[in-house]
Amino acid sequence: MINVSADLPVTNAYIGKENAVVPTVFVDSRLTVGEELNTPLVLLNLNDGTTTAKLTDDNRIYADRPGMARFILGTSYTLPQTKQTYTMYSEPITVTFTALTEEIPADGITLDKDSLTLYVDEQEKLTAAVTPADSTDLVIWSSDNEEVATVENGIVTAHRRGEATITATAGNVSASCQVEVIRRPSSGGDHDDPDYTVTVDKDMENGTVTVSPKRAEKGDTVTITVKPNKGYELDELIVTDSKGREIDLREKGDNKFTFKMPGSKVTVEATFRAVEETPEVPQLVNPFVDVNENAYYHDAVLWAVEKGITGGTTAATFSPDEACTRAQMVTFLWHAAGSPVVNYAMSFTDVPADAYYAEAVRWAVSQGITAGTSATTFSPNATVTRGQTVTFLWRAAGSPVVAGDSFADVAADAYYAPAVAWAVREGITSGVGAETFAPSADCTRGQIVTFLYRDMAK
DSSP: EEEEEEOOOOOOEEESGGBBBBOOOOOTTTTTOOOEEEEEEEEEOTTSSSSSSETTSSSEEEEEEEEEEEEEEEEEEETTTTTTEEEEEOOEEEEEEEEEOOOOOOOEEEESSSEEEETTTTTEEOHHHESSOOOOOEEEEEEOTTTTEEEEEEEEEEEEEEEEEOOOOTEEEEEEEEEEOOOOOOOSSSOOEEEEEEEEEEOSSSSEEEEEEEEEEEEOOEEEEEEEEEEEEEEEEEETTTTTTBBEEEEETTTEEEEESSSSSSEEEEEEEEOOOOOOOOOEEEEEEEOOSSSTTTTHHHHHHHHTOOOOSSOOOOOOOBBHHHHHHHHHHHHHHHHOOOOOOOOTTEEEEEEESHHHHHHHHHTEEEEEESOOOOTTTBBOOOHHHHHHHHHHTTTTOOOOOOTSOOOTTSTTHHHHHHHHHHSSOHHHHHHOTTTSBBBBBHHHHHHHHHHHOO
């Protein structure tokens, strides 16, 4: 015979699958050899419950709503000789399913005192009142200066002279009490150590400074708390004794500093400066399907498009491997320079006045960047070479004189030789190989915007 039962207190089951009842299966010893226990369990609800219990795939019982469920559990076994399957059931089981306890957040908290004055080693208890009274949030106590005073379960203990803020927090609400620890009055005699004032300059701007304690004996630790106004930060903090000598400060973090009190009064001065905000760099969106984020020209393409230097060949393509024409090259340069309009006469017969590149060519000739392919031609549709490209960039930069080794395929007397040397020194290009620059090779759109990016986006 097989008995099945739920082994748990009937009041400790909750609604929701994650808090389901885990039943325990007891198998009677009178099963004969060869009999096989089948799974899963089966669950039959009786009709006198107020909720419906369910059985999960991993044999856990849960309910969808609070209430009482009365049910029996069953399992089956098979006789291998006859292949007959028998189902056996438990005695009826009753489980009460209750809702999980709701969290009740605190919406207010008050303390029975908002200030305390204590002598060193003295204690006093603070009492916190939380609303609503049945809130499930616990009260957490803390001190912002545990060298002066600590708190445990509302009991404040004074340790040394100074000031501290005791805070009680329940959930998202809090209340504070200001604690001042003072020296116990003398019972007579002349052996008490004198104390000295700590004065904060009242004329400071763009921030505030507080000290604790405001009077201290020689050797006491004084804490300075600096609070810059919004948009400002601490520039300089200086503490001097009565003779104007600067006192060493120890930075404690979070705009707190400490120093040892000398045998004289001290003055605390602070200045603040405006915070230099780093402008946010906009995240550029890549609209081109042929510009992979890992490509060497990826950033250059997005920069060139964002600056209006060039667009794509279509809305979705940039064609980075397509050879560039001379007209396109000077137009890129012209856009990068701000598209200036110049009054300069051109004699090129192959540059129509209404061509998109006409003003770019006019500007480039006026700046000495190019003189055309002859006295009367610019050859706008000719493919621009790598040698011509770096030469255009070099001339646009003012044709600086640069000394240095060049590539094996760059003759010393080539018109582009000084431009190549300059481009290498400036990190604009490193050639197509360790020894080659390929000056006569076509310059692609990807290469040109990369040259421009490395030259101008610095």
